[in-house]
Amino acid sequence: MKIDIFENSEAMGMAAGKATADLLRTAIRIKGTANIILATGTSQFEVLNQLLAETDIDWTKVTMFHLDEYIGLPDSHPASFRKYLKERFIEKVTFKAYHLINAEIDPEAECERLGKLISSHPIDVALVGIGENGHLAFNDPPADFDTEQPYIIVNLDEPCRRQQLGEGWFPSLEAVPTQAISMSIRQIMKSANIICSVPDERKAQAVKNCLEQKVSNLFPASILQQHPHCSVFLDVFSSKYLEKNKL
Secondary structure, three states, X not given: OEEEEEOOHHHHHHHHHHHHHHHHHHHHHHHOOEEEEEOOOHHHHHHHHHHHHOOOOOHHHEEEEEOEEEOOOOOOOOOOHHHHHXXXXXXXXXXXXXXXXXXXXXXXXXXXXXXXXXXXXXXXXXXXXXXXXXXXXXXXXXXXXXXXXXXXXXXXXXXXXXXXXXXXXXXXXXXXXXXXXXXXXXHHHOOOOEEEXXXXXXXXXXHHXXXXXXXXXXXXXXXXXXXXXXXXXXXXXXXXXXXXXXX
């Protein structure tokens, strides 16, 4: 695991976006195509902006998957991850293909559909973050480290739901859905490269737990320690509790 710490979230996001772009260019040059997982949330704002600024990427050779979506939430809702990705990215490039999670239909059938698709598209680079409770995608603690299913139905714990409320996506805790479809831990770990971006002081304890504690499903993102090509991008605020890797 490679860890870089930046003065602010803007510099962090720019660096993560540039690193992602380099990985995409390499995959396209070698294979002719590339497959990417895009994440959502406040941790990805600057990352995605920088990725869009990399004007020499041939997006018509790129297939996109995304990490998670709330069950039952329409894509017109401000917190919908489909809405987020469409407005912030998909409408601004021309992908070879993109596969969004439709969590308004039978979730088990949707997991099966997406699982078949991603199984035939080995991922070159996955963009992820770390939640305030240490979650990776919507795999809240204790996360399932064993399932081989690419997409699974998960229950969202209260700390996770409070994070969504705190970030302003919902008007009340009661309005935050209690279930989601999430890419599984093992599927994320199958990615050839992982770019993990984590800004903000509110993530600092989770960053310490996931990067410095032993790998445990109680700290789901700690599994990233075992990935051979994972780069973690932090700012001075999210890294403030780390004993290692100080500026």
